[in-house]
Amino acid sequence: MSNETPKEVALLIKRCPNPQATAYWEEFKVPYYPKMNVVSALMEIQKNPINARGESATPVAWDCNCLEEVCGACTMLINGRVRQACSTLVDMLSQPIRLAPLSKFSLVRDLVVDRQVMFTNLRKVKAWIEIDGTYDMGPGPNISQKVQEQAYELSKCMTCGSCLEVCPNVNSKSKFIGPAAIAQVELMNSHPIGAQQKEARLQALMGEGGIAECGNAQNCVKACPKNIPLTRSIARLNRATTVQGLKNWLNR
Amino acid sequence: MIGTFFWRRLHSLSGIIPIGVFLAEHMFINSLALKGKSSFNQGVALLHSIPYLFAVELVVIFLPLLFHAFYGLWLVYLTKNNVLPYTYFRNWLFYLQRVTALITLLFVGWHVWVLRFSSGLTAGNAFSVVAHALHSPAVMVLYIIGLLATFGHFTNGLWSFLVTWGITVGERAQRVAAYVCIVVFLVFTVVGLNALGAFI
Known part of the structure; x- marks a missing residue:
């Protein structure tokens, strides 16, 4: 950092009013204050939507929610790389700070994208645990400390989409569901009640857009803001689907 | 049901068995050239003595190679x-796996066309046919590039x-597997280039 405190923060933002329109870059300058993050810089634009050329602009649209990197809503491309706007500090960035929406999801407006596909993928792989019955099923089995610790890491997923954004095999040409949903299969399969649907989840992973589409670039594990061991989950489920595939073939 | 999962796994397997195994066998036979012209020609004669040779070549080499190449092109896309x-x-x-895939495809296509299908190579003339094909420095450089791409693609694969x-x-x-694969790459490179040098 330079000795002189900067007075202004320059932001270059990729704007697009609707999914059909052509995107354009617009520059903004907002007052600087110490320890500001990208969300607070965007809030400054909201207060006074005048661009760097002094023209009145439409306020920039973006998503945010928790402001503490647990919801994933403010995930966007910051200086070309996927980050959460809330946990990215302006002091750590070179200026002008370039903000763009995630490129692997359908655009809603400006920095807002629709990540519904991630929830669709979770449904595809049955990433839930069936506990409903017609009678009281009693208390569930105990879960060992070891399994709990591994499950906790996987449960931190906030479906932010960082792993899909950085994956070279997730794109408009491919149907790959991406690393997040695969790791959730491991989470649900490691639960003693969830394990009752283990085979159904493995079959779903072996379907179209499933685990076999992974090309081992391993960007996901590097980009995950929650440090989820995604590539370990993928490799474990590679083994489980290999075994399941042999069973499908030889046990019938 | 045969779907993407099956084809992807088969693609991964076919690169090792039989193609990788064949690559190792090929480098072994090439290395016979280090022991002289007649050793290499005897090696070729041994291969030519395999019963049902064309069927073996088709099932063990050509079909897996064609499947691996064309399904691989789809994956690159x-x-x-x-x-x-x-x-x-x-x-x-x-x-780099995708870059070397394309280089290897061009190299192997060219190599197979020239030395397998159009050179008239027999057990009697094998050494001199190969030496003749490799005599220009430009061809030598292309072979070195082709071999490095092939070995890199195989070991990363x-x-x-x-x-x-x-x-x-x-x-x-x-991580340990990565170190082992680097060693395999180095062994193939040393053996492959050394055998190539034997034809100069």
């Missing part, structure tokens, strides 16, 4: 590489095969 914003080591190897089939699961196992 499906990828959107991003090594510039995300400069991770594995991302580079993932990208071996690492990827171990992950894809669920053999190396943990981070440590995958």
